[in-house]
Amino acid sequence: MAHNDSETLGECPACGGKFGTVQVGPYQVDRCGACSGVWLDERELEKILAVDHRILKQKRSDAESAAPKDKKGKCPRCGGTLIKMANLRANINTDSCSVCYGMFLDAGELDALDQPNLVASIGQLLRKLIGRH
Ligand SMILES: [Zn+2]
Numbered sequence: 052m053a054h055n056d057s058e059t060l061g062e063c064p065a066c067g068g069k070f071g072t073v074q075v076g077p078y079q080v081d082r083c084g085a086c087s088g089v090w091l092d093e094r095e096l097e098k099i100l101a102v103d104h105r106i107l108k109q110k111r112s113d114a115e116s117a118a119p120k121d122k123k124g125k126c127p128r129c130g131g132t133l134i135k136m137a138n139l140r141a142n143i144n145t146d147s148c149s150v151c152y153g154m155f156l157d158a159g160e161l162d163a164l165d166q167p168n169l170v171a172s173i174g175q176l177l178r179k180l181i182g183r184h
């Protein structure tokens with residue numbers, strides 16, 4: 052019998068801490084309990100930016116000191132290698148998995164992505180995709 056289900060993540064790539072689940076609007080997001088870094092699967096970023104995600108940024112100031120900035124470990128989802136990838140939506144580099152395309156965001160990085168224009172445009176896009184009449 053498996054003691055972890057398939058949704059369970061491995062260690063936090065930034066600090067080795069354990070991920071917990073945070074409810075963000077209708078979505079469940081994996082957040083490190085130690086450094087508040089957030090793990091997002093390939094399409095989760097757009098989803099959570101379109102809903103109220105303040106909860107993910109609560110511990111931002113704490114997180115800055117807790118998380119080592121340079122070195123990241125393995126993908127907590129699949130064990131793949133994390134590489135720095137320029138995020139087209141904001142002027143930041145995210146640590147993205149070269150295998151499953153999940154991405155790790157430090158708590159401060161999520162804040163950088165949180166721009167009003169961006170949220171509005173993504174919201175419109177989502178409405179087009181799912182709420183089309
Ligand atoms: Zn962590």
Ligand SMILES: [Zn+2]
Pocket residue numbers: 126127128129130131148149150151152153
């Ligand atoms: Zn991966």
